[in-house]
Amino acid sequence: MSKANNRRSSNWYGKMDKDGFIHRSWMKSQGLPDHVFDGRPIIGICNTWSELTPCNAGLRNLAEGVKRGVWEAGGVPLEFPVMSLGETQMKPTAMLFRNLLSMDVEESIRAYGIDGVVLLGGCDKTTPGQLMGAASVDLPTIVVSSGPMLNGKYKGKDIGSGTDVWRFSEEVRAGDMSLKEFMAAETGMSRSSGVCMTMGTASTMASLVEGMGLSLPTNATLPAVDARRMTLAHLSGKRIVEMVEEELNLSKVLTKESFQNAITLNSAIGGSTNSVIHLLALAGRAEIELNLEDFEKAEDIPLLVNLMPSGKYLMEDFCYAGGIAAVMDQIKKYIKPANTILNKDITHYFEGAEILNEDVIKTLDDPLKASAGLKVLRGNLAPNGAIIKPAAASENLLKHEGLAYVFEDIEDLKNNIDKPDLLVTKDSILVLKGCGPKGYPGMPEVGNMPIPKVLVEQGVRDMIRISDARMSGTAFGTIVLHVAPEANVGGPISIVETGDHIQIDAKNGVLELLVSDAEIKQRLKLRKKPKDNYTRGYAKLYIDNVMQADKGADLEFLVGKDTRLPTRESH
Numbered sequence: 001m002s003k004a005n006n007r008r009s010s011n012w013y014g015k016m017d018k019d020g021f022i023h024r025s026w027m028k029s030q031g032l033p034d035h036v037f038d039g040r041p042i043i044g045i046c047n048t049w050s051e052l053t054p055c056n057a058g059l060r061n062l063a064e065g066v067k068r069g070v071w072e073a074g075g076v077p078l079e080f081p082v083m084s085l086g087e088t089q090m091k092p093t094a095m096l097f098r099n100l101l102s103m104d105v106e107e108s109i110r111a112y113g114i115d116g117v118v119l120l121g122g123c124d125k126t127t128p129g130q131l132m133g134a135a136s137v138d139l140p141t142i143v144v145s146s147g148p149m150l151n152g153k154y155k156g157k158d159i160g161s162g163t164d165v166w167r168f169s170e171e172v173r174a175g176d177m178s179l180k181e182f183m184a185a186e187t188g189m190s191r192s193s194g195v196c197m198t199m200g201t202a203s204t205m206a207s208l209v210e211g212m213g214l215s216l217p218t219n220a221t222l223p224a225v226d227a228r229r230m231t232l233a234h235l236s237g238k239r240i241v242e243m244v245e246e247e248l249n250l251s252k253v254l255t256k257e258s259f260q261n262a263i264t265l266n267s268a269i270g271g272s273t274n275s276v277i278h279l280l281a282l283a284g285r286a287e288i289e290l291n292l293e294d295f296e297k298a299e300d301i302p303l304l305v306n307l308m309p310s311g312k313y314l315m316e317d318f319c320y321a322g323g324i325a326a327v328m329d330q331i332k333k334y335i336k337p338a339n340t341i342l343n344k345d346i347t348h349y350f351e352g353a354e355i356l357n358e359d360v361i362k363t364l365d366d367p368l369k370a371s372a373g374l375k376v377l378r379g380n381l382a383p384n385g386a387i388i389k390p391a392a393a394s395e396n397l398l399k400h401e402g403l404a405y406v407f408e409d410i411e412d413l414k415n416n417i418d419k420p421d422l423l424v425t426k427d428s429i430l431v432l433k434g435c436g437p438k439g440y441p442g443m444p445e446v447g448n449m450p451i452p453k454v455l456v457e458q459g460v461r462d463m464i465r466i467s468d469a470r471m472s473g474t475a476f477g478t479i480v481l482h483v484a485p486e487a488n489v490g491g492p493i494s495i496v497e498t499g500d501h502i503q504i505d506a507k508n509g510v511l512e513l514l515v516s517d518a519e520i521k522q523r524l525k526l527r528k529k530p531k532d533n534y535t536r537g538y539a540k541l542y543i544d545n546v547m548q549a550d551k552g553a554d555l556e557f558l559v560g561k562d563t564r565l566p567t568r569e570s571h
Contacts, residue, residue, distance in 0.1 A: 069237025162474020
């Protein structure tokens with residue numbers, strides 16, 4: 001049997017019977033001629049384009065570039081939509097729907113007669129959600145990202161999406177910036193389509209995708225409006241057809257080594273804390289063992305990229321300075337051999353790369369920070385771990401003991417954070433509960449709590465904040481995140497009270513509630529079960545099945561893969 005007759009798509013379009021007639025005939029209603037069903041590769045273009053997701057607004061055009069490349073290589077491109085997750089637009093949080101997107105992607109790929117798939121994504125949760133779904137089916141897969149937007153501009157200076165939002169917001173609360181100025185900055189921040197131009201979660205995941213060899217080189221940093229991104233889309237379309245011919249399935253690229261390289265790269269670029277959640281979930285789908293201990297192994301990797309929120313530049317500058325290739329060349333001694341979608345070792349991605357601006361990309365001999373890896377904290381407050389990003393924190397707060405001030409939920413925080421008589425000092429430790437996977441639900445980006453107004457007015461711009469939530473990759477501060485187990489499942493964070501002493505020692509990975517074991521046990525015994533606000537639909541399904549942060553917050557029944565070909569026909 002020829003390779004063409006043995007393709008996955010031949011089970012739809014290669015049959016000379018009633019079922020084959022139905023599959024081909026209805027596709028021909030779109031003007032497709034007979035010969036496209038002669039056994040050539042059928043390529044699915046999985047598109048998260050949506051006008052409700054501004055980050056992904058350019059993907060409609062990029063899809064045309066992919067199609068040109070597929071046709072050129074002798075394949076048949078067929079675009080299909082999946083759920084789009086607009087990080088800045090969705091309530092209560094886009095993270096609630098990451099797993100739903102992954103289900104959409106997985107079932108669409110499985111149900112349709114395609115041989116390979118191109119994932120068009122960008123905004124924070126779309127990239128991991130698409131990859132999770134694709135990993136569970138395991139076809140040849142390539143990622144094309146939407147790319148970062150142009151640098152923001154305000155009063156002749158560059159401003160960064162997210163990062164400067166948090167900064168300006170605090171300045172308004174402190175009375176150092178007028179509301180008129182705040183609104184003016186809003187207009188200049190988002191000047192084109194594309195994802196955040198800071199090293200937020202979207203740019204982080206695009207960077208890690210490139211570093212794992214799941215995209216073509218330069219995918220991470222080329223601005224969304226740069227003509228070379230359309231070229232990249234075209235070449236990606238061409239390459240996916242070749243990958244089908246080579247039978248280069250996703251599992252041949254997505255290996256333990258590629259995950260280890262992603263973790264290393266994340267440290268070097270000052271990547272988002274959200275990468276932990278997404279990589280853990282993706283590894284679960286790929287059936288690769290990955291845990292928080294793997295992230296700890298990269299804690300001594302130096303920070304090389306001078307980019308917001310850990311530095312001062314933006315993604316456009318990073319691109320022109322040499323991009324991911326230049327960074328990987330600097331850290332090549334830490335990079336493990338790993339296959340890529342080019343069917344070549346990852347070293348091929350950065351061979352001959354050079355730094356074109358050493359103020360943007362530092363050398364290994366002269367890093368921005370000597371160690372920048374995410375730090376895992378453990379102790380009686382977080383038995384299953386918590387995360388802190390030292391590169392975005394205040395050095396003097398990384399070892400600290402203070403009195404807790406507790407907010408029981410997000411409403412409590414919003415109703416009280418600006419009270420003039422709030423009993424806090426700069427040494428207090430803010431604790432926010434009820435914002436974990438089950439609690440919110442969806443584990444929102446609220447971990448970077450605002451500084452109490454009474455302290456902002458005194459000039460305080462950072463303090464320790466602890467929660468079972470996440471924070472935006474664009475955010476900064478001494479913030480402890482992903483506390484597991486979360487409050488809503490009875491984790492110790494649920495019984496922290498205002499006035500309790502808390503100790504943090506980031507260097508040694510310690511997060512302790514300085515309360516006796518007996519007292520903790522008694523408080524847990526008396527703890528009231530939180531009210532269930534979701535009794536139907538996907539949110540109910542999510543709450544009933546979502547795992548904790550240290551497991552990637554995937555749904556239990558989605559872990560792993562099912563690569564079986566559907567054999568039952570619908571007629």
